[in-house]
Amino acid sequence: MQLSNMDVFSSTDQADNLRRIIHPRPLKIIAISSGKGGVGKTNVSINLALAMAKQGKEVMVLDGDLGLANIDVLLGLTTEYDLSHVISGERTLEEIIVDGPENIKIIPASSGINEMANLTPSQQMGLINAFSDLGHAIDVLIVDTGAGLSDTVTNFCKASQDVVVVVHDEPASITDAYAFMKVMSRKHNVNRFHVLANMANNASEGSALFKKLTKATDRFLDVILSFLGTVPYDEKLRKSVQHQRAVVEAFPRSPSALAFKRISRQINNWPVDTLSSEGHSSGELKFFVERIIQLEMVVTNITQATSLNTVIPQQEACG
Ligand SMILES: Nc1ncnc2c1ncn2[C@@H]1O[C@H](COP(=O)(O)OP(=O)(O)O)[C@@H](O)[C@H]1O
Numbered sequence: 341m342q343l344s345n346m347d348v349f350s351s352t353d354q355a356d357n358l359r360r361i362i363h364p365r366p367l368k369i370i371a372i373s374s375g376k377g378g379v380g381k382t383n384v385s386i387n388l389a390l391a392m393a394k395q396g397k398e399v400m401v402l403d404g405d406l407g408l409a410n411i412d413v414l415l416g417l418t419t420e421y422d423l424s425h426v427i428s429g430e431r432t433l434e435e436i437i438v439d440g441p442e443n444i445k446i447i448p449a450s451s452g453i454n455e456m457a458n459l460t461p462s463q464q465m466g467l468i469n470a471f472s473d474l475g476h477a478i479d480v481l482i483v484d485t486g487a488g489l490s491d492t493v494t495n496f497c498k499a500s501q502d503v504v505v506v507v508h509d510e511p512a513s514i515t516d517a518y519a520f521m522k523v524m525s526r527k528h529n530v531n532r533f534h535v536l537a538n539m540a541n542n543a544s545e546g547s548a549l550f551k552k553l554t555k556a557t558d559r560f561l562d563v564i565l566s567f568l569g570t571v572p573y574d575e576k577l578r579k580s581v582q583h584q585r586a587v588v589e590a591f592p593r594s595p596s597a598l599a600f601k602r603i604s605r606q607i608n609n610w611p612v613d614t615l616s617s618e619g620h621s622s623g624e625l626k627f628f629v630e631r632i633i634q635l636e637m638v639v640t641n642i643t644q645a646t647s648l649n650t651v652i653p654q655q656e657a658c659g
Pocket residue numbers: 374376377378379380381382383384407409538539540571572573574575577578581596
C-alpha cells in the first residue's frame with residue numbers, strides 16, 4: 341500500500357496527539373492576582389517568569405490585564421496583534437506570540453479576553469485547537485490577571501491550578517485582597533491561595549502582613565493561605581520599570597531580584613497536579629482554554645461582575 345503525503349501527515353499528527361494524551365507534559369498554570377491594582381502583579385509575573393526561565397523552565401506568560409502598564413510595555417517589546425486577531429482569524433496564535441528575554445513566550449491577550457464570552461462554536465473550536473496545536477513545549481504558564489473581581493479575573497483563577505495573591509501593606513490592598521478571597525471562595529469555590537507580600541520594608545514586615553491577613557481569613561472565611569514570601573520595596577525595581585526591563589535582568593543582585601529568584605525556586609517545587617477534577621489532564625493548555633471559554637459562557641448567562649466594595653461587612657474589616 342502506498343501512502344499519500346496527506347496520509348503520512350495525518351498519521352504523524354495522530355501519533356503526536358496519542359503521545360500527548362498518554363504523556364501530557366505536566367504544566368503548572370499560575371494566576372497572579374490581587375484585590376487592588378498597582379500592587380505589583382505585572383512585575384511579579386514577568387520577574388517570576390524570567391527567574392523560572394533562568395532556572396531551566398520553558399515559560400509562557402498570558403497578559404490578561406486590561407490595564408495600561410502591560411507586560412510588553414514593562415519589557416520594552418512591541419506587540420501589534422493580540423488574541424482578538426486570533427479569534428477573528430486575522431492571525432494565528434503563533435503569529436501573535438512575542439519572544440521575551442530568556443526565551444519566555446508572551447501571549448498578548450488583553451483586548452481578546454472580553455471577546456471570549458461571545459464566540460461562535462466554530463471560533464471556540466478554532467481557539468481551543470490553536471492552543472492544543474501550539475508547537476512550544478511549556479512547563480509553566482503564568483497568567484497576569486487584572487485587579488479586582490471582573491468575570492475574566494475570576495475565570496482565570498478558577499481555571500488555574502494555583503492562585504497567587506499579591507498584597508502590599510496598606511489598608512486598601514489588604515482589605516481588597518481579603519474581599520477578593522472571600523468572593524473567590526464563596527462564589528467560585530477557589531479556596532487555596534498563595535500570598536506574596538510585595539514592597540515590604542523587610543522580611544519580618546512581610547510575614548507580619550501575612551499573619552494579619554490569616555487572622556481575618558481564619559476567623560471569617562473557609563480558605564487555606566500559604567505564605568509565598570516577601571519581595572522588598574526596591575528602588576532598583578522602579579529604575580528597571582523606567583528602563584522597560586525586568587529587575588531580575590537589569591539588576592540580578594538587587595534585593596527584589598534575589599527575592600524573585602528565591603520565590604521561583606519555591607514554586608518550582610510545587611507538585612504539578614496533572615489531573616483536574618473532571619479527570620482531564622489539566623497539564624494541557626487546551627483544557628485551560630476550554631475551561632476559560634466554558635466559564636465565560638456560564639458567567640455571561642448568570643452574573644454581573646462583583647464590586648469589591650460591597651463584600652465586607654464592618655466586623656470583618658482587616659488591616
Ligand atoms: N517591589 C517593588 N519595589 C518598588 N516598587 C515596586 C515594587 N513592585 C512594584 N513596584 C512599583 O509599583 C508599580 C506598579 O507595579 P505593577 O507591577 O504595574 O502593578 P499591577 O500590575 O499590580 O498594577 C511599578 O511601576 C513599580 O514602580
